[in-house]
Amino acid sequence: METREHLLHRLQAIQRQFRHIPPQAMQQAATDYQLPLSQVAAVVAFYSFFSTQPRGRFDILFSNCTSCGYLVEGENLLQILCRQLQTVPGKTRADDLVSIDETSCIGMCDHGASMLVNGIPITGLNLEKLARIAQRVTDAIPVQHWPVEWFAIVDTVHRRDLLLAKHPVPGSALRQAFSQGAGETLAIIRRSGLRGRGGAGFDTGKKWQLSRDTSGNTRYVVCNADEGEPGTFKDRLLLHEYAEELFEGMTLCAFIIGATQGFIYLRGEYRYLLPQLQSALKRRRSRGLLGARILKQRNFDFDIAIVVGAGAYICGEESALIESLEGKPGIPRIRPPFPVTHGYLGQPTVVNNVETFIAAAHITVHGADWFKAAGTTASAGTKILSVSGDCGKPGIYEYPFGVTIRQVLDDCAAVAAQAVQIGGPSGALLGPAAFDRTLAFDDVSTGGSVLVFGQQHDLLTIHRNFARFFAHESCGFCTPCRVGTQLLQNTLDNIAAGRGATADIEELQQLGKIVQRQSHCGLGHTAANHVLDSLRQFPQVFPNRMRSPFTARFDLDQALASTRRITRQNDAAAHLDQHK
Amino acid sequence: MTTDHQFKRKIKIATTSLAGCFGCHMSFLDMDERLADLLKQVELDRSPLTDIKHCGPCDIGLIEGGVCNAENVQVLREFRAHCATLVAVGACAINGGVPAMRNYFNVQECLEEVYLRGSGITNPQIPNDPELPLLLDKVYPVSEVVHIDYFLPGCPPSADAFLQLLQPLLAGQKPVVSPSRLHYD
Amino acid sequence: MIAGTNTIYIDGQEIPFTPGQTVMDAALAASVYIPHLCHYPGLPPSGNCRLCMVETGGRNVAACIAQAAAGQEIRNNTPELNAARMAITQMLFVEGNHICPSCEKTGNCKLQAMAYHLGMLDQHFSQFYQHRDIDASHPDIALDRSRCILCDLCVRASRDIDRKNVFAIAGRGIDAHLIVNSASGKLADTPIAATDLAATICPVGAILIKEQGYRVPIGQRIYDRRTICETGLQEHIAQQRRDQ
């Protein structure tokens, strides 16, 4: 077990106490952790939930996701709350009472517009609720005294299959594994055809085998519960209601590869799940399912610690996640070597998604054939989907692989969808012509997010939202992604502002390809997908906005605003027409 | 095939200096005796060298300097409207150059420093005569305001570089700047 | 023996390598130039600038961090890769504020030399106009972040060679910036010295040694005389140290 508090946890505590990380606290952390001050400063600067300027006593962060974001039926909830509380986005009000800003998707997509208040989610925002929140903030009523029902997050599961239908008896997978041995259990997992559920779809059995076969002083099991892909919230459900199976799957993995320490890297947005996860871990320890000599196995000690992230989508990338576990900024490593051989602290490390571990636990109990009976040849088993957007029944759906997009759309009561984004912004944007395609690793692959866009949606707005997400979440390490994602955002914003030029189509295409092909990690490789998909399938989205072959690349008249004010001139000569 | 007729008509060139120092123009004149040859094929329209005030239809426009005020925008647009081929000449036209160093400050700070706080000022006030063109918030590259066909880097581009640009253009060909001539300083 | 258990092919040319070498190491040792800015032989590679992207097996990989593998066919000097390199160079230009005529590094600058090498005539993308802090606190060394390309060379040099850990890169995405490891955040409060590798390795005019400005006149500087493809083949930390 880790004895010292994790650096991220120390900084989170400081942030909570002082509402920012003061310089002395950074210095103290550097001393205590024997780190260069610059490393602590780099960590503080990297994660969104740390700040060097004090935030408000009520620190409000609106999700800006297309599903749980603050734009609701033409209203901008963020602006409205700012007006009600007489403050501006991103700035702490002078009296320190409140700060309001936005943050990337907080995983409440099935609950409508949502926010974090001092780190705790409130969902289903509307004008009326906003007014009541504003009142409580103004009256400085502590968040603990706000109506409890505001904080209730109800998981709606519309379709259950292999993993969601029944809970296995805690310990049953472990007992099975102990009785048949680690080798045989691994063989069963390999035979089941289980592939990673986090997006990339790597063969899980093979990953465990590789780690088992690598020499190392010790080994680690890491559960990737960072779930940062906008529109994904299935791990939220799993962590909430299926944590037992998750722990079981991780322990199973530890038994197979020979690990003694596991970590769950929980995204900061899901901190509200922490107490419950901690008590579930405690319960397992008391039942002998975790800790020393698990189920009285003489040579098997294993425990799980939870590390809470601090707002960085890139930390879902496994090597960035490991960097973060090591208390550093989440910058993806050079791969190879891969984490299976050189992971946490340089030791062999298995990183898997929440759902993958749960599937492994089930497979151990029910067998490979049980699992393979569902799904397709290349994609065995089921996939848990998070469905949201313009549909009547948002929520969780578990389908066998091979289900068509059309089926999913019918089941979730999506009427006349214009497009769906499968796998979140980094996935694929598909129009009606592709609705008969199937969800499977060899067709449309997904980590679980399905965003539905009805006819009323303007696709350019969606693209701008996604582009902004990637520019904001790019770790900044490599040039094509750091600069390219920003250029994509700027180009789309320009088009939306009426400054698009016909040459921008070609520009988006070229730029998109460079970001996709030349970047260092998966974030950059996928950041332009949505634009490239759209140029192929919805070619009218962009040209419709373009007035001429060329327009000035910035707002000409706005560029004169300062001098108009300074010289107090405002006649015709003091203005410029953008489109002359 | 080139016809006699095309040979006879002189190629019309217009030039201007926006937010520049006229250094590019001086360098253009550095072509010295080669200018004489050039002028056999070329006729100058609007240019600081001719004092013609407005641009007529031209084959080639050469722009020195970046875009720092409203008048620059208008002149640049006039050039774009009248010149078949528009060339950004020199570092300032291409990326703002030395005048763009004011972009480190906002325009208010710049004006206050120059007209209110600077040394030797007798009657401190920021000029606001309507005759004076309004400053833009920043100094911009010309390519952010109009479409540019070719770029000739250098601060200034050498006379040889000018020649290397103009000769193919006069012959109706695409100019290529040879890497050995490429300089941003 | 069939051509090489330990051979790779770069643009068809056979190149020997020793196991463990990267594609970049092998190429440089064989005097084959692969464009690079964030790599300096003798320092651990980083892979951040992405100029050394080469194509192999239908994928693009960074030559400075990709291990050479027997029989590997690599495409390096192709129009597509060079076009991507140009775009990346232009990205670096617009991200910072590069006013070469007013920069002491001009003529000695690798970003500029790379742009010359690739035939860059303009910046293509719109300028970002970022405001970035200058640090003039140190008596001998100036830091102008406006020209920093976040190549991480000074970070690695200071950490791995000088053993002073003076620099780090902080912040995400376009907010990424160079920070200095001292309570004040200023260079004057660090042990850096003008003779440190970290003070001299900067490929651009972000870290400059004071009181040496324009000793070599413009027109007679490194890249006025040679190209980056020539100098890029001859660099090594050990050599750099000896020259100091």
Ligand SMILES: Cc1cc2nc3c(=O)[nH]c(=O)nc-3n(C[C@H](O)[C@H](O)[C@H](O)COP(=O)(O)O)c2cc1C
């Ligand atoms: C930018 C980026 C973000 C990612 N986010 C997640 C995530 O939130 N959860 C996850 O399980 N995998 C995520 N991944 C994939 C992981 O890198 C890794 O492949 C996965 O955790 C392996 O687990 P699996 O094999 O069980 O899917 C992400 C990858 C990238 C490139």
Ligand code: SF4
């Ligand atoms: S692709 Fe983006 S997120 Fe990935 S390393 Fe490069 S900058 Fe960071």
Ligand code: SF4
């Ligand atoms: S650092 Fe290089 S590219 Fe930048 S201004 Fe200086 S000389 Fe030019």
Ligand code: SF4
């Ligand atoms: S200061 Fe120079 S060496 Fe350091 S990261 Fe910036 S460009 Fe690279």
